[in-house]
Amino acid sequence: MMADNGFSHRLSTSPEAFQATMSSLLRPCRFGRKLGRDYRTEVFHARMPSLGLTFVRMGETARIGVDAHEDMTLLQIPLAGAFVSREPRGRDLVCRAGASAQLVNANAPIDLEFEPDTSMLILNLDRRQIDILGGKTRVDGFTHTSRLVTLDSGVGRAFFKLAVFATRELEIRKQGFFEGGLAEHLEDTLIASLEAALDIAAPVEGRTGAHTGGRIAIAPSIIRRAEAFMAESLTRPVKLTDIVAASGASARTLHRMFREVRGDTPLGVLKTMRLDAVHARLTSGKAGNGDVTRIATELGFNHMGLFAADYRSRFGLLPSDTIRLSRTH
Structure with missing residues (x-):
């Protein structure tokens, strides 16, 4: 079919x-x-x-x-x-x-x-x-x-x-x-x-929180490995399975650790890192309005409408406004 x-x-x-x-x-x-x-x-x-x-x-x-x-x-x-x-x-x-x-x-x-x-x-x-x-x-x-x-x-x-x-x-x-x-x-x-929604919806007694069994102690190394991989891969296509493999943990453990330590999912953290990288390029004084799409695409954003909304949510202004203000200052 x-x-x-x-x-x-x-x-x-x-x-x-x-x-x-x-x-x-x-x-x-x-x-x-x-x-x-x-x-x-x-x-x-x-x-x-x-x-x-x-x-x-x-x-x-x-x-x-x-x-x-x-x-x-x-x-x-x-x-x-x-x-x-x-x-x-x-x-x-x-x-x-x-x-x-x-x-x-x-x-x-x-x-x-x-x-x-x-x-x-x-x-x-x-x-x-x-x-x-x-x-x-x-x-x-x-x-x-x-x-x-x-x-x-x-x-x-x-x-x-x-x-x-x-x-x-x-x-x-x-x-x-x-x-x-x-x-x-x-x-x-x-x-x-x-x-994440399933974890919230599950009965309290059925959850296996990361604070049980000493699991919180391994969170920093898991997160450091995952974030180091993400930082090196900002301009490359990255799947969730790639981050899981780089962390050395199971997908379930990785998600739970990120939510407890970072307050976000691994993919959410990756998006934030990419937004910050775009912001750094736009505030460098070397970017023009015509460079926004190119920079965003290089850093993994394939949908410009979603990118602009995410950028504004994080920085409080549009990418074009960022360029204008960086030139003013």
């Missing part, structure tokens, strides 16, 4: 077309009640580069029965509206845009009832991503127990906003989304922010 790193879009004008599309992408499904022949849904699907994304926009109220399928872990994020999730055991869970997402294991059947005009992003997580999230046992704690990931924390809201941005960017740019490394960076950032 699509290439590994491609984009597929389907506008379904009948329940049968929607069922065929979703069954080919993820799991066999069926509508729970008869719908009109003019019922319309929209589906698009992509990978970036190993994270599967499926976006669904429902045209009206709908109840869909999703059959058990092969073992896969899915995160269902309502981007607008809400849906009710029902399992055979009779437990109803309401998942509303901006408030929560749902982790499910596809080897169990589930019923979903959508409000009118609901849209949802489904992330298909592979083994590598599950490892970053803390491993299968930790993820199963959500898929089999709480099942809802609350997004009412700072990191939860950041994850939701990133999911919305990734969906809009993918929908607008389509195949161009995969050019220039943007999809790869967004995948790493999505998983890192989800990991």
Whole structure:
């Protein structure tokens, strides 16, 4: 249906077309009640580069029965509206845009009832991503127990906003989304922010804080190795797995240490280091307004709109203002 790193879009004008599309992408499904022949849904699907994304926009109220399928872990994020999730055991869970997402294991059947005009992003997580999230046992704690990931924390809201941005960017740019490394960076950032959101959402007694077992004692060396690697790689493409390998720690330990010691994720720290490097070049007195894009691109920023927003958030002014003020002084 699509290439590994491609984009597929389907506008379904009948329940049968929607069922065929979703069954080919993820799991066999069926509508729970008869719908009109003019019922319309929209589906698009992509990978970036190993994270599967499926976006669904429902045209009206709908109840869909999703059959058990092969073992896969899915995160269902309502981007607008809400849906009710029902399992055979009779437990109803309401998942509303901006408030929560749902982790499910596809080897169990589930019923979903959508409000009118609901849209949802489904992330298909592979083994590598599950490892970053803390491993299968930790993820199963959500898929089999709480099942809802609350997004009412700072990191939860950041994850939701990133999911919305990734969906809009993918929908607008389509195949161009995969050019220039943007999809790869967004995948790493999505998983890192989800990991932080899971840590906040987990029951207190289920967390394994870095202060237990003397783990905090190894934080400085882990962080120093990771940050030394990042400092040497500001102008090179860097994946999250590269930072993990350089640190000598597991992905889970690295994330936890960075959040406790730096108050940010490894990729967040890398972005800050790159912003500081851009700022240093722009304040050197040698840069002109026409150099901003070149300098930002050299330091790993592939989306100028996001770069400008991040720069202004950190320094309180736009890159062009920085150049103007540096010349004034």
